[in-house]
Amino acid sequence: MQGLDKLLKELDQAQKALARLDGSLATVEFDPNQPGSIQAAITKMEGAVDASIAAYSRNPMVRELTDGIKGNLREQIEQRAAKARTMAGDRREENERMDGTIFRKIENTIDDLKWADMNTFDRHIKKLSSLLKSDEVVELSDELVGLVDLDAWLTAGEATQGGMVGSAELDWPVDPxxxxxxxxxxxxxxxxxxxxxxxxxxxxxxxxxxxxTPELQGMVAQVFVPFGRDFIDHVKQETGIVELTTIPERTASTARKVFVVHGHSEAAKEKMARFLSRLDFEPIILHEQASGNRTVIEKIEANSDVGFAVVLLTPDDVGGPMDGNTQPRARQNVILELGYFVGKLGRSRVAVFKQGDVEVPSDFGGVVYIQLDGAGAWQQALGKELKEAGFEVDWNEIMT
Incomplete structure (x- = not known):
């Protein structure tokens, strides 16, 4: 009976060790052309495995299991390195031909689309389509299109249309x-x-x-502006030679503080703050922070240790050229704070929401403008931006 008890205990420990090894262990990076870099990645991976099962390291069953797991992971890394070297050879000619001109053309065309109206949209979207079929990127574009069924996706989205115009929702794929x-x-x-x-x-x-026009521009801001950035990154990664991540890792995210820049609209501010809180973020609203005898700009600086910023462009003021038509626009302090956080955090960590036909700044090319609609589509758009910035996002909360 004593031998049986020992066996059962070892089996129980082996199950617990396997449970600890289930899921993410470590992130490793390596240069597939450098044997020393590959070996360093393997050593780091083996260390992560050993650390996970340290409590059971004396168990012979656990040792045997982990030896097998290490061998499997070592083989995966070596295979990925070999694949990366092969891909580099296959893509070398393409890399030599692609000098970055195509990227600038795509960026410029999407920038033109951002300001297009019903009379000019036709020209710019045809140019974008043509660029995506150009020799430099057509192979990758066609490969991506082959993964999806546009007609079925559109039909499913239209089926969600309720009694209110604009209530239809698209179920965007989770796979990038x-x-x-x-x-x-x-x-x-x-x-x-x-x-x-x-x-x-x-x-x-x-x-x-x-x-x-506002609907077209809002659609472009939410669909094509982030696409341009992500597609260019995808092309660069696919035509490169470095395998960046081999084993996923749950890394600690940036501080879950989001600075909310707002104007006079209390409703927009509260709506955004409640949504961020629901996603387990801490909304930072300037007037709710202690002043400490500081000026406004000093107060902003003192509370700018955030990982993300959202800017609410609500039609609080009216402005325009002296000899032209005026247009609703956000308060000037909101524009100032927008520029501050773009400079401090970078464009990818700032999401700008516009309400109605409000004027948007012309000097922030590449910044995503999201329509603050009543149907709630802005919530999914913000979720994507937060995820892109490296935050963990609970999509169940967003969809409810």
Missing amino acids: REELGMTIALAHWFADKPDRAIDFAHTFYNSGGRKI
Whole structure:
């Protein structure tokens, strides 16, 4: 009986050790062309395995299991290094041809799309579609499009339409590659018949008004602006030679503080603060922080230790050229704080929300403008931006 008890204890420990090894262990980076770099990655991985089962290291069953796991992971890293070297050879000619011009063209075209109206959208979307079919990127574009079914996706989205215009919702793919593929397919679909874009924006990105241009621009800001950034990163990664991540790791995220820049709209501010709190972020609202005899800008600096910022452009003021038409715009302090946080955090960690047909700054190219609609589509858009910035986001909370 004593031998049986010992065996049962060893089995129990082996199960616990396997449970600790289930899931993410470590993140390793290496240069596939450098044997020393590959070996360092393997050593780090083995250390992560040993650390996970340290409490059971004397158990012979556990030792045997972990030896097998280490061998398997070592083989994975070596195979990935070999694959990266092969891909580098296959892509070398393409890399030599791709000098970055195509990236600038895509960025510039999307920037033009951001300001397009119903009369100019046609020209710019056809140009974007043509660029995505150019020799430099067509292979990767077609590969991404092949992962998705645009017609089925659109049909499923239209089926969610309720009694209120703009209540339809799109179920964007979670896989980043599929999301890129869907956007490329959408660009080609719009280019074939540009009127489709107007119907699409009205159905899924309705801003609560009847103006076509704000809906088109809101759709471009939420769909094509982030796509441009992500697609270029994807092309660079696919045509590069370095395998960045081999084993996922749950790394500690940046401080979950989000600075909320706002104007006079209490409703917009409260709506944003409640949503961020629901996602387990700490919204930082300036007037709620202690002053400490500081000036406003000093107070902003003292509370700017955040990982992200959201800026609410609400139509609080009116302005325009002296000899031209005026337009609703955000308060000037909001624009100042927008520039401050873009400079401090970088564009990828600042999300700008516009309410209605409010004027947007012309000097912040690359910043994503999200329509603060009543249907709640802005919540999914913000969730994507937060996830892109490296935060863990509970999509169940967003969808409810």
